Structures are given as structure tokens and as C-alpha cells.
Amino acid sequence: MLMAPNSSGDAAERPIRRSSLPHLKRRAEFLRAASKGRKAVMQGVVLQALARHDDEPARLGFTVTKKVGNAVVRNRTRRRLKEAARLLLRDADVTGVDLVLIGRDGTRARPFPALMDDIHRAMVKAGVDLPRRP
Numbered sequence: 001m002l003m004a005p006n007s008s009g010d011a012a013e014r015p016i017r018r019s020s021l022p023h024l025k026r027r028a029e030f031l032r033a034a035s036k037g038r039k040a041v042m043q044g045v046v047l048q049a050l051a052r053h054d055d056e057p058a059r060l061g062f063t064v065t066k067k068v069g070n071a072v073v074r075n076r077t078r079r080r081l082k083e084a085a086r087l088l089l090r091d092a093d094v095t096g097v098d099l100v101l102i103g104r105d106g107t108r109a110r111p112f113p114a115l116m117d118d119i120h121r122a123m124v125k126a127g128v129d130l131p132r133r134p
Helices: 027-036 071-089 112-125
Strands: 038-041 045-051 059-064 097-103
Touching: 027 045, 027 059, 027 097, 038 112, 045 112, 059 071, 071 097, 071 112
Parallel strands: 059 097
Antiparallel strands: 038 045, 045 097
């Protein structure tokens, strides 16, 4: 496990968390999911899902527009989306799909369990195969 240096310069104080799922990075990947993918709108999030027809793990992309707020608010919103997606997909074997989660104005104030439920319902609505939640 990678360790981040602490304030005194030594290594091994804080573990660096890495996401197990690959991320969408290029603008073209986001635009392809928006134009050709299925869209599901929920109170706390908008999901765009594009089937890739392969056996590679699902790739995730996160975006929050300036309409939501300043950089601090947008980053906090994006971090909430990332954590909710990580918790939902950590044990799921989702393959062959690109997922773009778009933060909305209500994402920030939405209770975390409700946000996770919104993402789960959006994935089901968009046709993403997920195991049933307990």
C-alpha cells in the first residue's frame, strides 16, 4: 500500500487510498456517454450510462457544473459522489459500461444514504446490472 509522507517528511503515516475502478479522463469519453448513453435523472444525481460491450471493469466519470457553486462546493459534491459510487460498486462485478455521475444542486445537501439510493436507482433505471442491495 502506498503511504503519504507526514509533515515531518517520513513516509508511512497515512495510507493513500486508490479507487479500484478506472476513471474516464478525456472529454471525448464524457461526450460519448452523453450523446449515445442512457440517461437517468434522480433528485440527487444524474447518471449517464454507455454500454461498451466488453468484459473490462466499469469506468467512472464525475462532473459537477459551475451552477452548483464555487470550486470548494463542487469538489465537496464530487467527493460525495465518488464515495457513494465506491461503496455501491466495491463488491459488484459491473463490467462493460462507462458511467458518468453528474452532481446536481441537491447532491450537496442530500443525506448520504438517500444519495446512495439515488445512484443505485439511477443505475437500475439506466439498465446497469447490479446485485440487489441488502
